[in-house]
Amino acid sequence: MKTVSPKEETPFGRFVSDFFANKVATFGFLLLILIIVLAVLAPWITPQNPYDLKQVTVMDSSMPPGSEALAGYTMLIGSDGVGRDLFSGILYGLRISLTVGIMSGVIAMILGISVGLTAAYVGGRTDSLIMRLVDLQLSFPSALIALMLIAILGKGVDNIILALVIVQWAYYARTVRGTAIVERGKEYVEAAACLGLPHRRILFRHILPNCIAPIIVVGTVQTAHAIGLEATLSFLGIGLPQSEPSLGVLIANGSQYLLSGKYWISVFPGVALLLTVVSINLVGDQLRDVLNPRLQK
Amino acid sequence: MPNVKLLTPLIAGIVTAATMATAQDLRLGMSSEATSLDPYFHNLGPNNAIARNIFDNLVLQNEVQSLTPGLAVSWAPINETTWEFKLREGVTFQDGSAFNADDVVCSFKRAPDVPNSPSSFGTYLKGKTVTKVDDFTVHFTTEGPYPTMVNDISTIAIVSNESGCDATTKDYNHGDAAIGTGPYSLVEYVPGDRIVMKRNDNYWGPKPRWETVTYKPIKSGPARVAALLAGDVDIISGVPTVDIAHLRENETITLSQGSSNRVIYLHLDQFREKSPFVKGNDGGEIKNPLIDQRVRLAISKMINREAIVERVMEGVATQAGQLLPEGFFGVSSKLEVMAYDPDGAKALLAEAGYPDGFKLTIHGPNDRYINDAKIAEVIAQMLSANGITTAVDTMPRSVYFKRASAGSPEGLPEFSLVLVGWGAGSGEASSPLKSLIRTYDKDRGFGASNRGRYSNPEVDALIDKALVTNDDAAREALLAKATEVAIGDVAIIPLHYQVNTWAARKGLKYIARSDEYTLADGVVPE
Numbered sequence: 001m002k003t004v005s006p007k008e009e010t011p012f013g014r015f016v017s018d019f020f021a022n023k024v025a026t027f028g029f030l031l032l033i034l035i036i037v038l039a040v041l042a043p044w045i046t047p048q049n050p051y052d053l054k055q056v057t058v059m060d061s062s063m064p065p066g067s068e069a070l071a072g073y074t075m076l077i078g079s080d081g082v083g084r085d086l087f088s089g090i091l092y093g094l095r096i097s098l099t100v101g102i103m104s105g106v107i108a109m110i111l112g113i114s115v116g117l118t119a120a121y122v123g124g125r126t127d128s129l130i131m132r133l134v135d136l137q138l139s140f141p142s143a144l145i146a147l148m149l150i151a152i153l154g155k156g157v158d159n160i161i162l163a164l165v166i167v168q169w170a171y172y173a174r175t176v177r178g179t180a181i182v183e184r185g186k187e188y189v190e191a192a193a194c195l196g197l198p199h200r201r202i203l204f205r206h207i208l209p210n211c212i213a214p215i216i217v218v219g220t221v222q223t224a225h226a227i228g229l230e231a232t233l234s235f236l237g238i239g240l241p242q243s244e245p246s247l248g249v250l251i252a253n254g255s256q257y258l259l260s261g262k263y264w265i266s267v268f269p270g271v272a273l274l275l276t277v278v279s280i281n282l283v284g285d286q287l288r289d290v291l292n293p294r295l296q297k
Numbered sequence: 298m299p300n301v302k303l304l305t306p307l308i309a310g311i312v313t314a315a316t317m318a319t320a321q322d323l324r325l326g327m328s329s330e331a332t333s334l335d336p337y338f339h340n341l342g343p344n345n346a347i348a349r350n351i352f353d354n355l356v357l358q359n360e361v362q363s364l365t366p367g368l369a370v371s372w373a374p375i376n377e378t379t380w381e382f383k384l385r386e387g388v389t390f391q392d393g394s395a396f397n398a399d400d401v402v403c404s405f406k407r408a409p410d411v412p413n414s415p416s417s418f419g420t421y422l423k424g425k426t427v428t429k430v431d432d433f434t435v436h437f438t439t440e441g442p443y444p445t446m447v448n449d450i451s452t453i454a455i456v457s458n459e460s461g462c463d464a465t466t467k468d469y470n471h472g473d474a475a476i477g478t479g480p481y482s483l484v485e486y487v488p489g490d491r492i493v494m495k496r497n498d499n500y501w502g503p504k505p506r507w508e509t510v511t512y513k514p515i516k517s518g519p520a521r522v523a524a525l526l527a528g529d530v531d532i533i534s535g536v537p538t539v540d541i542a543h544l545r546e547n548e549t550i551t552l553s554q555g556s557s558n559r560v561i562y563l564h565l566d567q568f569r570e571k572s573p574f575v576k577g578n579d580g581g582e583i584k585n586p587l588i589d590q591r592v593r594l595a596i597s598k599m600i601n602r603e604a605i606v607e608r609v610m611e612g613v614a615t616q617a618g619q620l621l622p623e624g625f626f627g628v629s630s631k632l633e634v635m636a637y638d639p640d641g642a643k644a645l646l647a648e649a650g651y652p653d654g655f656k657l658t659i660h661g662p663n664d665r666y667i668n669d670a671k672i673a674e675v676i677a678q679m680l681s682a683n684g685i686t687t688a689v690d691t692m693p694r695s696v697y698f699k700r701a702s703a704g705s706p707e708g709l710p711e712f713s714l715v716l717v718g719w720g721a722g723s724g725e726a727s728s729p730l731k732s733l734i735r736t737y738d739k740d741r742g743f744g745a746s747n748r749g750r751y752s753n754p755e756v757d758a759l760i761d762k763a764l765v766t767n768d769d770a771a772r773e774a775l776l777a778k779a780t781e782v783a784i785g786d787v788a789i790i791p792l793h794y795q796v797n798t799w800a801a802r803k804g805l806k807y808i809a810r811s812d813e814y815t816l817a818d819g820v821v822p823e
Contacts, residue, residue, distance in 0.1 A: 053681035053682070053686075053689075054681045058675045058678060058679075059604060081609075082609075082671055083678070155692075237663055237693065241688075241689065242689055242690075243677060256518055256537060259519050259523065259526075260540055260542070260543055
C-alpha cells in the first residue's frame with residue numbers, strides 16, 4: 001500500500017503520510033486551518049469590530065447580504081438585528097468559540113490526565129473512588145451539568161470555560177486510566193520500577209507517553225463537543241453576554257428571524273458553527289484511525 | 298390519593314387531544330404563562346388575564362380601560378372618606394353558591410396578604426377598609442378623600458367566601474379554590490402546558506362566546522407563529538415584531554394591534570454618591586454623574602427614539618415623551634418626545650464636567666418586554682457613540698427584577714441604568730407617578746418601583762394633592778403638572794409605548810386591549 005520505502009520514513013513522516021492519505025480528512029484539516037487563521041486574523045481582516053458598540057449602529061440593522069453599511073464598507077453576508085456586520089460578527093464569534101473550546105479542552109485534559117494516571121497507578125480504593133465519581137458524572141448529560149454550573153457560577157467567558165472543564169475532565173480521566181492500566185502491567189514499567197525510579201518519573205516519562213494517542217483523539221472530539229456545548233448554552237441565553245456574541249448568541253439572535261424571510265441572520269452563523277465542528281471531527285476521526293495500531297498493517 | 302390527582306389531568310389530556318377542535322373551541326398560544334391561578338398571588342398581566350376569565354371584579358375595565366359595572370352595579374362617594382358600592386343581585390358562583398357582600402369583604406381581606414407573593418395587590422389596597430352594610434351594599438372607607446377608589450377597586454377579583462377566602466395558593470392551583478363568577482370555569486391546569494376552561498352557562502352577563510377555551514404557553518416567538526400557521530392554535534398573543542410584516546401579507550391570518558398602557562423607560566441611579574456600574578474612563582471609581590440633571594438630560598438626548606421604533610420595533614411602537622400615551626387620564630398635553638440631539642448632549646456633558654464621558658453598564662431583562670435585550674443593546678450603541686462607553690448585561694426576568702429592585706448588599710436597587718417598563722394597571726397617570734416617580738416610602742406603598750430613587754418634594758406634593766382631590770378636572774391638572782416637573786427633571790427617561798399585536802386565524806380577530814390582557818371573549822368572529 002505504501003509507496004515510500006519504510007527505511008526512509010521517520011515515525012512522524014509515516015503519521016503525516018497516513019493522515020493525508022484520506023482526502024476527506026485532508027479537506028477537514030485544511031478547513032480547520034482556514035477557520036483558525038480567519039479567527040486569529042479577525043481584527044485585521046474584518047471591516048468592523050462588532051464588540052465595540054461605537055462602531056455598531058442600529059441604522060444598519062437587518063440588511064441583506066451585499067448591502068453597504070453607513071460607514072461605507074460592504075456587508076458581505078448582511079447584518080443582524082442590531083446592525084452588526086455578520087461577517088465580522090462570525091469571525092469574532094469564532095475566536096470566542098475556539099478559545100473556549102481549546103482552553104477548556106486543554107485544562108480538562110491536564111486535569112483528567114493527572115486524575116486518570118493517579119487512579120491507574122495507585123489502584124485499589126483510590127481508583128474505585130475516582131472511577132465511581134467519573135461514572136456518576138458521566139451518567140448525567142453534559143449539557144445539563146453545564147446548565148446547572150452556569151446557573152451557579154454566573155455568565156462570562158471564564159465561567160463558561162470552568163463549567164466546560166468540569167463537564168469534560170471525566171472523559172479524559174476515564175480514557176487515560178484505561179490505557180494506563182494496560183501500560184502499567186507491561187515489562188518496561190516493571191523494569192523502571194526495579195531501577196528504583198521515582199513514581200513521578202515512571203508516571204510521566206514512561207507511562208504517559210504511551211497513552212498519548214488516545215488522549216489526542218479524545219482531545220479533538222472533546223474540543224468539538226465543547227464548542228457545540230458553548231453554543232448551546234449561549235443559545236439558551238445563559239452563556240456569553242449579548243453584546244459580545246459567540247456563534248451561539250448569533251444563532252440565537254438569528255432564530256427569531258427564521259420565519260421572517262431574513263434567512264442570513266441565522267443561517268450564516270449556523271453554517272460557521274457547523275463547518276467548525278465538522279472540520280474538527282473529521283480531523284479527530286482520521287487521527288483515531290491513524291493512531292490506532294489495531295487498524296494499521 | 299396523590300396517584301389519582303396525577304392521573305386525572307393525564308386522562309383529561311388524552312381526551313382533550315382526541316377531541317376535534319370545533320367552532321366552539323378556542324385555543325390560544327400565549328407568549329407568557331400565568332404563574333398561578335390564585336388571582337391575588339402575583340399582580341402580573343398573564344395571571345390577571347386568566348383571572349378575568351374565571352373571576353369577576355366589582356368594576357371591570359373595558360379594552361381601553363374605561364370602567365364598567367361588574368359585580369357592582371353602581372358606586373358613588375357618600376362623603377369625603379367613604380365610597381358606597383351597590384352589588385349585583387342574583388349572581389352565583391360556579392359551584393352554585395350565591396354571591397353577596399360577605400364574598401366582597403373576605404376577598405378584599407385576602408387580596409393583600411397572600412404569602413410569598415412576588416408582587417402583591419397591596420399597593421391598591423393600603424389604607425382602605427371595607428365594611429358590609431347589607432347583603433348587597435359595601436362601604437370602602439379611607440382616612441382622607443380618595444378619588445381613584447374605583448380604579449383601585451377594579452384591579453381586585455372577587456373570590457368566594459365559602460371556598461376561596463381561606464384557601465391557599467396551592468388550593469387555587471389544584472383547582473379546588475379557583476371558583477369565581479366569571480364567564481368561564483376551570484377544567485384543568487397543567488403548569489407549563491395548558492389551562493383549560495369551559496363556558497359558565499349561568500354567567501350573569503352576555504353569553505360567553507366559547508364552549509371550551511385552552512390557553513397554551515408557547516414562549517418562543519417563532520414557535521408561536523409556526524403553531525398559528527400550522528393551525529395548532531387559533532390565536533397568538535405577542536406576535537414577534539420581525540414576523541408582523543410577513544403575517545400581514547398572509548391572507549389566512551388576521552392581525553390586531555393596539556397601543557398599550559405600557560411605557561418602556563430607563564431608571565437612573567440618583568441616590569448613591571458612587572454608583573456600582575458607573576466608572577471613570579480609566580475604570581476607577583468616580584462620583585455618580587447621574588445625580589446631575591444635565592447628565593440625565595444628555596443621555597435622553599443621545600437616544601434616537603425614532604431609530605428604536607423603526608429599526609428595533611419594526612415600526613410597531615410609539616415614541617414616548619412621558620409616562621402614559623396620549624388619551625389616558627392625567628397625561629400632559631405640553632410634553633413632547635425628547636428630540637435626538639447628539640451635539641446638544643455632548644455640550645451638556647461637557648458643561649456638567651464630563652467632556653470625555655464615562656463608563657456605564659445598562660441592565661435589562663431578556664424575556665419580559667417586546668425586544669427588550671435588543672433595545673438595551675441599541676441604547677448602549679447610542680450612548681457609546683456619544684462618549685459614554687456603555688456595556689450591556691441582560692438576564693431572565695426571574696433574576697433581573699429581584700436584582701433591579703433590591704439586589705445590592707444593603708437591599709437597595711443594584712444597577713445604575715435600568716431598562717424597565719410600566720403598565721398603568723389603573724389606567725390613569727397616578728399609577729406610574731405613585732410607583733416610579735414619588736419618593737420611596739415603604740410604609741405608604743409609594744415609590745415601590747422607583748429603582749432610581751428619584752426624589753423631589755415638589756413632585757411629591759403635587760402627587761399627594763392629586764391623590765386627595767375629588768374634582769376630576771383639578772386632579773387631572775395636578776397629575777399632568779407632576780408629570781411635567783418630573784420629566785423636566787429627567788426623573789426617568791421614557792423611550793416608547795409598546796404596541797401589542799395579536800394574530801388570529803382567518804375568520805377570527807382579537808379586540809386589542811390597552812392592558813395587554815388576552816381574554817377568551819375578546820376573540821370574536823371577523
